[in-house]
Amino acid sequence: MHQYVFVVIGVLMAIAAVRLVTTKNVVHGALYLLMVLAGAAALFILLLAEFVGWVQVLLYIGAVVVLLLFGLMLTRAPIGRTALDNQSRALAALVAGAIFAMTSMVLVRAFDGQMIDFSQTLAVRTLGGVLFTKYVLPFEIVSVLLLAALVGAVVLAKRDE
């Protein structure tokens, strides 16, 4: 059962990702990105990470995609392949293909035969416990980082008087 769900989600995500980098219309690109991120959230829930899945929905689908759409609307992006893509498309495809071939070869050789057991449960309670005991210092540092990013974004985008 889990395998079929994974294959459906995976194929949808792969198609959406390819369309995202080849589409001629930037707003369609944002909607394909939404599809990739929603697929990733579904995959997280499938892979026993419910909390990460819902954080993905809230943060990516709720905030990042809306922010990117605002960015597209504010910058008046042109439509069409020549306006959106540069001349080195073949080279880029070559580099991406080489990266995929190399990483997939290494991953298959290293992890062939390892299985994910879906009968186990990974409780959110443990995640919260570990996050607020062992990883509490990184957690606080990340919140300071978020504050700095917030202030930085406001300072950058503010109009000078």
Next chain:
Amino acid sequence: MMPVTWVLLLSAFLFSVGVYGVLARRNAVLILMSIEVMLTAVNINLVAFNAMLRDVEMMGQIFALFIITIAAAEIGVGLAIVILIYRNRTTVTVDEVSLMKW
């Protein structure tokens, strides 16, 4: 039970598609979108390894949460820079912003 290589191959594919997007696109917002796809691929990897290793400390999921947070910060600052460039140059095409390039 499912082989972990399926998930790893999907995430490797998404990562390379993101690399292609970053290299082949000219529009800065589309480059940011491709970067998001790459970060999502990394998160899928971390969560899959967490499920495979049955980690009681949930290291993979916690790393994924930190990466999501940092990606949100990155996209905020990145879009602010893109809007600033648009205001100064009326374009977000990255090859035309070459003032500091030798």
